[in-house]
Amino acid sequence: MSDDMDDWADALAEQADSEAQDAEKVELDNLEDDADGVPMLSGENKLEAILDIPVTISMEVGRSNISIRNLLQLNQGSVIELDRVAGESLDVLVNGTLIAHGEVVVVNDKFGIRLTDVISQTERIKKLR
Numbered sequence: 001m002s003d004d005m006d007d008w009a010d011a012l013a014e015q016a017d018s019e020a021q022d023a024e025k026v027e028l029d030n031l032e033d034d035a036d037g038v039p040m041l042s043g044e045n046k047l048e049a050i051l052d053i054p055v056t057i058s059m060e061v062g063r064s065n066i067s068i069r070n071l072l073q074l075n076q077g078s079v080i081e082l083d084r085v086a087g088e089s090l091d092v093l094v095n096g097t098l099i100a101h102g103e104v105v106v107v108n109d110k111f112g113i114r115l116t117d118v119i120s121q122t123e124r125i126k127k128l129r
Contacts, residue, residue, distance in 0.1 A: 059113050060091040089116055097127055
């Protein structure tokens, strides 16, 4: 029975060594090909690989289309009518993609935005495609 215990202990030690070596492999070993043959990360590394990528977040009050003639006539004090009504929520965009709606707040003499409605993850992914 002692031999069985030694074999079991050896097997567990070998498994632990193997797992430790797997954990130390370079992230490139975790690459898999997607349907188009493009390499992509698998499992937990998918999200970890992009967490430090900077993105641009912006708030949009509204939009308007005007002709170049009218644009050239603008000067200080000119008013441009936007496609939003007063009190309507602002769009929160990340790299130009709508992710939420919110309202303007002032905190310590700085503008901020309080998110009132966040677009679902499914909808955001659909818009990216």
